[in-house]
Amino acid sequence: MNEIINIVGKEVVRNVIGLVGVLVVVVVNVLILTWVERKVSGHMQRRIGPKEVGPFGLIQAIADGIKLLGKDIITPEDVKKPLYFLAPIVIFIPVLVSFVVIPFDSFLQVKDINVGILVIFAFSSLSVLSLLLAGWGSNNKYSLIGAMRSVAQNIAYEIPLLLALLPVIFMCNSFSLKDVVEAQKGIWFVVYHPIPFLIYFIAGVAETNRTPFDLAEAESELVAGFHTEYSGMRFALFFLAEYSNIFIICAVATIFFLGGYQGPILPGIIWFFIKTYALAFIIVWFRWTFPRVRFDQLLNFSWKVLIPVSFLWLLITGGMLKIL
Amino acid sequence: MTFGEIVFILIMLLTLFSALATALTSSMIYALLSLIVTMFGISGLYIFLNAPFIAMMQILIYVGAISVLIVFAVMIAGPHYLHMKAPKGWTGLSKILTALIVPVFTFFVFVNFIMGTCRTDKKLSVITTKDIGRAFFDTYMLPFELISLLIVVSIIGAIMLALFSKGEK
Numbered sequence: 001m002n003e004i005i006n007i008v009g010k011e012v013v014r015n016v017i018g019l020v021g022v023l024v025v026v027v028v029n030v031l032i033l034t035w036v037e038r039k040v041s042g043h044m045q046r047r048i049g050p051k052e053v054g055p056f057g058l059i060q061a062i063a064d065g066i067k068l069l070g071k072d073i074i075t076p077e078d079v080k081k082p083l084y085f086l087a088p089i090v091i092f093i094p095v096l097v098s099f100v101v102i103p104f105d106s107f108l109q110v111k112d113i114n115v116g117i118l119v120i121f122a123f124s125s126l127s128v129l130s131l132l133l134a135g136w137g138s139n140n141k142y143s144l145i146g147a148m149r150s151v152a153q154n155i156a157y158e159i160p161l162l163l164a165l166l167p168v169i170f171m172c173n174s175f176s177l178k179d180v181v182e183a184q185k186g187i188w189f190v191v192y193h194p195i196p197f198l199i200y201f202i203a204g205v206a207e208t209n210r211t212p213f214d215l216a217e218a219e220s221e222l223v224a225g226f227h228t229e230y231s232g233m234r235f236a237l238f239f240l241a242e243y244s245n246i247f248i249i250c251a252v253a254t255i256f257f258l259g260g261y262q263g264p265i266l267p268g269i270i271w272f273f274i275k276t277y278a279l280a281f282i283i284v285w286f287r288w289t290f291p292r293v294r295f296d297q298l299l300n301f302s303w304k305v306l307i308p309v310s311f312l313w314l315l316i317t318g319g320m321l322k323i324l
Numbered sequence: 325m326t327f328g329e330i331v332f333i334l335i336m337l338l339t340l341f342s343a344l345a346t347a348l349t350s351s352m353i354y355a356l357l358s359l360i361v362t363m364f365g366i367s368g369l370y371i372f373l374n375a376p377f378i379a380m381m382q383i384l385i386y387v388g389a390i391s392v393l394i395v396f397a398v399m400i401a402g403p404h405y406l407h408m409k410a411p412k413g414w415t416g417l418s419k420i421l422t423a424l425i426v427p428v429f430t431f432f433v434f435v436n437f438i439m440g441t442c443r444t445d446k447k448l449s450v451i452t453t454k455d456i457g458r459a460f461f462d463t464y465m466l467p468f469e470l471i472s473l474l475i476v477v478s479i480i481g482a483i484m485l486a487l488f489s490k491g492e493k
Contacts, residue, residue: 083357114452118380125388129360132395136353151395158388175377175453 018110022099026244031061033243036277037284044288071232076138079229083137088230088237091130094123095244102251103178105261105268116177117169120252121162124207127245128154131209131216131226134238138229146225149295150209150216156299157206157213160306164200167193167317168256177252181260190257193317197257199310201279204249206298208242210283212290213298220292250279332372336435339365343427348420352398360391377453 035050035058042049050057075084101116103109113119128150135147169175171192172183183189190197206213217225227238254260254275261268293301342361349355363386370379460468 113376115376115380118377118384122380122383122388125384125392128392129357129387133357148395151392154388154392155396 015110018100019096022096022110025099025104026095026240029247030240030243031065032277033246033280034061034064036281037287040281040284041288044285065236068233068236073232073234076140076229078139080137080139083133084229085137087130087134087137088234090133091127091241092237094126095241095248097123098248099244101177102248103181103255103260104272106178106181108269109178112176112178115175117165117175117180117252117256120248124245124248125154125158127241134230135226138226140229142222142224142228143226146216146218146222146228149218150226152295153206153209153213153215153298156295156302157203160199160302160310161203161207163307163310163314164196164203165252165256166310166314167196170314170317170321177255177260181255181262184259184262188257188259188262193257193313196310196313197253199306200256201253201282203302203306204253205283205286206302208245208249208283210242210246211287212293214292215295215298218292246280246283247276250276250283253279328372332369335365335368335372336431339369340427340431344420344424356391356394356398359394360387363387363391377456 038060039049039057041047050060053060053063075081098120100110101113101119103112131150132147135143135145135150138144168180168189171189172180174180174183180189209216214225217227219225222228227235230238251272254272258275258279259271260275261272263271263274266274339362342358342365345358346355346362349358363382366386367379367382370376370382
């Protein structure tokens with residue numbers, strides 16, 4: 001091991017290990033979240049959910065993954081090939097980049113960048129682009145409508161999403177995720193900023209394209225929306241990205257409002273995952289609680305409620321910081 | 325050539341080619357997509373200038389917001405505008421010329437500057453968000469406020485245009 005480190009340098013070894021770790025977290029997270037989603041959905045509908053494969057159906061997700069891997073990759077005839085092939089790849093870039101800056105524990109972070117939160121949100125705007133690529137490239141009316149809806153949706157949620165985080169950034173004077181967590185040693189920021197937390201969470205659910213904001217895939221209207229024409233492993237990539245996005249949104253909420261890896265007795269990483277998955281559970285819960293909104297409802301709600309309220313909160317926070 | 329310079333040249337070529345593609349393709353969606361690639365290339369150049377904040381803002385604003393707004397505009401304009409024919413008398417050469425003039429000039433300045441910083445041992449100091457904030461609200465206060473005035477004027481102009489075109493119908 002030491003020889004390898006000497007040849008290629010410490011930084012490279014660290015980055016490679018970090019990237020492998022990120023991939024492991026992405027895949028394991030998807031396995032856990034699909035199981036949680038199916039089990040929770042099952043119980044909420046008075047079913048049992050998966051139970052045949054492994055104890056409590058725990059290995060179901062792996063079986064599904066192998067099935068998807070074994071499937072024939074079908075390319076419809078009339079698709080616009082470069083766009084169609086590019087879309088599942090592009091949707092995966094923001095996922096990988098975002099995981100790099102997330103601090104799982106005080107020592108467990110691939111890279112602490114001083115504009116960390118901006119990296120996450122700058123690259124997450126790419127996912128809209130990829131939906132657009134998929135929708136346009138598929139040459140299918142359902143895909144196109146789904147893609148256009150996701151673009152319209154993006155206009156609604158992106159602004160409150162960032163504005164809700166700004167009061168926290170005001171308070172700790174840094175864009176680095178680690179600094180934000182360290183600033184919450186005593187009290188979690190959700191105590192100071194309950195309303196931005198709610199706004200962030202609502203906008204975050206919209207960002208992940210989950211019910212009640214799943215306009216882009218709306219299975220009862222648009223077949224499967226933007227990924228109608230995708231099958232096999234390409235579909236799996238969209239699936240992976242969706243669940244990773246849920247994790248990222250919940251992780252950022254945990255870092256900014258719930259104290260990240262801070263917590264008593266248990267090690268930090270366990271606290272981090274407990275908080276993150278508690279939020280992910282709420283997102284799954286949403287799916288069986290709220291009906292889908294129309295996109296004009298979403299736009300109205302976002303521009304007339306979320307944005308003014310978050311601006312007001314920002315103003316109050318700024319004023320309080322100046323006075324205190 | 326150092327590793328940094330090779331990466332820089334790759335990013336520069338990517339930016340240039342996608343900028344050309346933006347100007348030359350007849351399909352609106354392809355033009356938009358290559359415009360997005362151009363924006364990414366430019367943000368890569370900002371990272372070379374040691375300004376990570378501006379690089380991220382470049383992606384956030386131009387990829388996340390502006391291009392999405394363009395898609396919105398395309399969606400509203402309808403399918404007739406998706407494959408625009410160039411106006412008559414516009415040959416391929418004049419297209420290329422128009423596509424080249426501005427970027428080439430900006431690139432000369434840019435490239436000189438960045439290559440200069442790559443070559444010398446003296447590294448540019450990292451521009452932090454704090455520095456940018458200080459510059460905006462201290463040294464460049466007046467231009468900053470004037471820009472916001474400009475934006476207000478253009479917003480009012482856009483609203484007036486929309487209102488009057490509706491009234492004529």
